[in-house]
Amino acid sequence: MHELKTRRRVEFADTDMAGMVHFSRFVIFMETAEHEFREAAGFSVDTVVGRRRIGWPRVSVSCDFASPARFGEVLEIHVRLLRKGAKSLTFGFDIHVGTREVCSGKMTSVCCEITTDGQPQAIAIPGEIAERLDVAPE
Amino acid sequence: MHELKTRRRVEFADTDMAGMVHFSRFVIFMETAEHEFREAAGFSVDTVVGRRRIGWPRVSVSCDFASPARFGEVLEIHVRLLRKGAKSLTFGFDIHVGTREVCSGKMTSVCCEITTDGQPQAIAIPGEIAERLDVAPE
Amino acid sequence: MHELKTRRRVEFADTDMAGMVHFSRFVIFMETAEHEFREAAGFSVDTVVGRRRIGWPRVSVSCDFASPARFGEVLEIHVRLLRKGAKSLTFGFDIHVGTREVCSGKMTSVCCEITTDGQPQAIAIPGEIAERLDVAPE
Amino acid sequence: MHELKTRRRVEFADTDMAGMVHFSRFVIFMETAEHEFREAAGFSVDTVVGRRRIGWPRVSVSCDFASPARFGEVLEIHVRLLRKGAKSLTFGFDIHVGTREVCSGKMTSVCCEITTDGQPQAIAIPGEIAERLDVAPE
Secondary structure (H helix, E strand, O other): OOEEEEEEEOOHHHEOOOOOEOHHHHHHHHHHHHHHHHHHOOOOOOEEEOOEEEEOOEEEEEEEEOOOOOOOOEEEEEEEEEEEOOOEEEEEEEEEEOOEEEEEEEEEEEOEEEOOOOOEEEOOOOHHHHOOOOOOOO | OOEEEEEEEOOHHHEOOOOOEOHHHHHHHHHHHHHHHHHHOOOOOOEEEOOEEEEOOEEEEEEEEOOOOOOOOEEEEEEEEEEEOOOEEEEEEEEEEOOEEEEEEEEEEEOEEEOOOOOEEEOOOOHHHHOOOOOOOO | OOEEEEEEEOOHHHEOOOOOEOHHHHHHHHHHHHHHHHHHOOOOOOEEEOOEEEEOOEEEEEEEEOOOOOOOOEEEEEEEEEEEOOOEEEEEEEEEEOOEEEEEEEEEEEOEEEOOOOOEEEOOOOHHHHOOOOOOOO | OOEEEEEEEOOHHHEOOOOOEOHHHHHHHHHHHHHHHHHHOOOOOOEEEOOEEEEOOEEEEEEEEOOOOOOOOEEEEEEEEEEEOOOEEEEEEEEEEOOEEEEEEEEEEEOEEEOOOOOEEEOOOOHHHHOOOOOOOO
């Protein structure tokens, strides 16, 4: 699996006093779309593999904004796996309203074992997860 | 003016089920710190200059996460003006808890006139705003 | 029209460090469900009737929490119109995950004309809106 | 201890397209003010007493809105302990901007032991916490 398309509608609470979606909401829209991708690929962001609890803290996020999105508009979100590292995944996102580009972004998260003291420890992506993921073609 | 230091405390609602501040909150912390910088420099994000209403939509945001921040911790936020373009400003941000680095980021916003139909139109930064801003030394 | 059923899935960013949906998110879920009801009844929260721009600021909200909801769970949200006043509407909400009750609440909003200076002024609900709304049977 | 006064400034991300603070933000402002009260009284919402991990899930919230609050305004928040039950606490909140009333509310939370499976179990408020709390005079 290398891509997923999903959609969501802009809610009132997503907007700010400029009358448009607050930019912080887009990174949440991207995160949720990424979670849908992961789930469609057969694993959650909060998984137990063997006896290890696996989590995926984000290490970097970037986002470019092309045009505003407004209350009630339907956002079409395209998620693609851009890079599959030994310990990390980078997803790319494009958000449109119809044919109008709204924003695009990237997010990298690292596969970590969540130990009992809660401190995340980077580990190699378990084979049973990695084998379900393909990098999207350019 | 080229930099500002501020601080804020992590609230319960800033956290997620991983027990740490959700990454989307950091871009809001950065935005609010940038607004404090602007205000200390003598202008708001929502200003009227002459008869023109000026706003500053964001065009790009990026953020790297070094370590988690937790409920109750005090975040020290350092804002610096990295670039002063003809129509845009780029601010840089470093967030620490004590000496521990939590995250760093950049945000670029464009000076726009907000016309009555609400569509932002990029304009040159008014002189009375630009003259109050200096790029931070490296 | 007097009721609507909708559903939404708990997102990662809806949770807090207690591992459950933060209670502030439920009032947003209720608001969004109310907006779906309004739209299904043929009017938006942000309408123009004649030449008047109509908005619906909230005057009261209450919520009781019966059990936690967690990441990935599907919330079933039942919206009912509890009261139709001359100038206000009160909606009731019940949220379940399967047969488990999660929370219930009420929200009252007042029909207001939004004048050019932005100050909301309470007005009688326009007939063309009121006629589409029935109070739900007990 | 029976009351606390605190303040916070309205941030851009607190606002919605109606140009005012979104009502869901007020319950977060109340929660954070309640946490400041608890801390000033010498205990956190996330405490260990003896070997027991104590949490305080909310069971009810209500809020009435008197007037809008806007970007940059300073909210003065008055927290009072309204009721001290065997297992629960009810706090009351009044929020003003200067002399203008913005909103008032109540929130009840129940003292719970958070067991290893994460399910909250209501318990009597530990004596060392209860003894620090007094109900506010009418």
